Amino acid sequence: MRKKWVGYAFISPWLIGFTVFVAGPFLLSIYFSFTRYDVVSPPVWVGLANYRKLFFDDPLFWKSLGITFKYALVAVPVGIAAGLGLALLLNLEIRGISVYRTIFYIPSIVPVVATSVVFVWILNPQIGLVNGLLRVFGIVGPAWLQDTTWAFWSLVFMSLWAVGGGMIIYLAGLKDVPMTLYEAAIIDGAGPLQRTWHVTLPMITPVIFFNLIMGVIGSFQYFTQAYIMTMGGPEDSTHFYALYLFNRAWRYLDMGYASAMAWILFVVVMFFTILIFRTHKRWVHYGN
Amino acid sequence: MKTSAPLRLSRAQRLLVHGVLVCLCVPFIMPLLWMLSTSLKTDDQIFATEGRQTAITLTSLIPRPVQWSNYARAAQTVPLALYLKNTLFLCAANVIGAVGSSAVVAYGFARIRFRGREPLFLILIATMALPGQVTMIPVFALFRALGWYGTYLPLIVPAFFGNAFYIFLLRQFFRTLPEDLAEAARIDGAGEWRIFWQVSLPLARPALATCALFQFLGTWNDFFGPLLYINDPNRYTLAYGLQQFMSSYGGEWAQLMAGACIFTLPVIALFFLAQRTFIQGIATTGGKG
Numbered sequence: 001m002r003k004k005w006v007g008y009a010f011i012s013p014w015l016i017g018f019t020v021f022v023a024g025p026f027l028l029s030i031y032f033s034f035t036r037y038d039v040v041s042p043p044v045w046v047g048l049a050n051y052r053k054l055f056f057d058d059p060l061f062w063k064s065l066g067i068t069f070k071y072a073l074v075a076v077p078v079g080i081a082a083g084l085g086l087a088l089l090l091n092l093e094i095r096g097i098s099v100y101r102t103i104f105y106i107p108s109i110v111p112v113v114a115t116s117v118v119f120v121w122i123l124n125p126q127i128g129l130v131n132g133l134l135r136v137f138g139i140v141g142p143a144w145l146q147d148t149t150w151a152f153w154s155l156v157f158m159s160l161w162a163v164g165g166g167m168i169i170y171l172a173g174l175k176d177v178p179m180t181l182y183e184a185a186i187i188d189g190a191g192p193l194q195r196t197w198h199v200t201l202p203m204i205t206p207v208i209f210f211n212l213i214m215g216v217i218g219s220f221q222y223f224t225q226a227y228i229m230t231m232g233g234p235e236d237s238t239h240f241y242a243l244y245l246f247n248r249a250w251r252y253l254d255m256g257y258a259s260a261m262a263w264i265l266f267v268v269v270m271f272f273t274i275l276i277f278r279t280h281k282r283w284v285h286y287g288n
Numbered sequence: 289m290k291t292s293a294p295l296r297l298s299r300a301q302r303l304l305v306h307g308v309l310v311c312l313c314v315p316f317i318m319p320l321l322w323m324l325s326t327s328l329k330t331d332d333q334i335f336a337t338e339g340r341q342t343a344i345t346l347t348s349l350i351p352r353p354v355q356w357s358n359y360a361r362a363a364q365t366v367p368l369a370l371y372l373k374n375t376l377f378l379c380a381a382n383v384i385g386a387v388g389s390s391a392v393v394a395y396g397f398a399r400i401r402f403r404g405r406e407p408l409f410l411i412l413i414a415t416m417a418l419p420g421q422v423t424m425i426p427v428f429a430l431f432r433a434l435g436w437y438g439t440y441l442p443l444i445v446p447a448f449f450g451n452a453f454y455i456f457l458l459r460q461f462f463r464t465l466p467e468d469l470a471e472a473a474r475i476d477g478a479g480e481w482r483i484f485w486q487v488s489l490p491l492a493r494p495a496l497a498t499c500a501l502f503q504f505l506g507t508w509n510d511f512f513g514p515l516l517y518i519n520d521p522n523r524y525t526l527a528y529g530l531q532q533f534m535s536s537y538g539g540e541w542a543q544l545m546a547g548a549c550i551f552t553l554p555v556i557a558l559f560f561l562a563q564r565t566f567i568q569g570i571a572t573t574g575g576k577g
Contacts, residue, residue: 011397014389014450020449032425032426096306100309106559110555114530117548118323129319132337228511228531
């Protein structure tokens, strides 16, 4: 004879939090996107003006969107491949796996602010570690974060340093592949590479799928590293979308405009999430 | 569970794999070693190669002489001890708030039947994929209107309303508990709250530890929250203070790396203390998408 309200009482913290910090703001930001708003004074209705300016009169909007797309297109697949590659190596039957695993994993738990500060230092063109090492091979390294072409690639390169988190997830997936599948494949005469390609990879496609979705969503919110390391420079070559949105909102107090940007971000992220979900029947396998 | 390695390797192959793995370790470990070594070097050694285009040698990794005073100097340049205290305070408040509230909500979703439970839970899951940018401006306006800008309240209060990911994780756990335990307590006349508090919660300790660990790290690492809401240098956290340090004293590499070490080493130490919780937590994050 439990009372009806008991369940609601238990979930009430979340219900209140959801209403006040998620649903309310979510709806309010649609309204803000049609206004001119600087937080200090009340919002002023401007109709579609923010969207019109974004689409037709703001080259940086398009540029930042392009940079973010490029990052999602490069860093996410390369990150998945690298994490998976490491996991496959660590799934072999050799000694000292836990030592290697620890070494690959630790960079991914280093706080992003620390990683950013350390990479600014090791990528220093004159006395940084990376260019110092390149000189060993007689290569004169670029100015990295101060170079319009290399700044973007420096951030991609840095993102690979933290693939250990993904690696752990893949490794857990690999351990769940039933031994009997490999035995069956061996009986069918499959070699090691064939077994990896036809047994291992299909079995962990659900894990790859999850990481792909989270990676794409994460790319569109890429902010801290760009804010700390380059501030979007040089010449806006690392002006990621989330950074531009932040600058619009908090540097220029153009919160209406930034809300319009946030909504475009939301629609784009939704679009790609749904798109990836629709392809998933073709390549994601779920074991029985 | 026995590990299922799909390949049997010959001795030569094993050596080759070790060789590859050792080479791969270098780029993963070098930035951290370089951070540590720079934090102990004198400026003379750090800037020795400036303008001379010299290659780095193995010996340049070793600080000569070892200058521990960089840490003390860094702590004088910016009040690192104060930042540490602020960070730990925020971590404690967020861990208590997020883990406590999420456990209560998760229990409600896992063990009590009520109308609308399934659709509400789906909404909760959906919020995990919602980009924070969509809500952050109205939330900022709200906290500002409440007069909370510049205080710690915007960085603490939201934690007390449950975290979708922890609720999901703890709900999975509460669902595995046998019904008879709760049933027995109910026959003894215990209310739902007492069953939660005295029967279920003590059993959930490992899952609660995972959530506490994630929340501690989340708050420890948080840069965006302080960036939006903190304007008083006496309230800076380590994450925010370190970034401010770099933008104000960019060339002080030894001090900056000392600060980065102070910020990073506790996280690495925590990893070694709670390795199992870490690895299992991460694996459950991604495994059951």
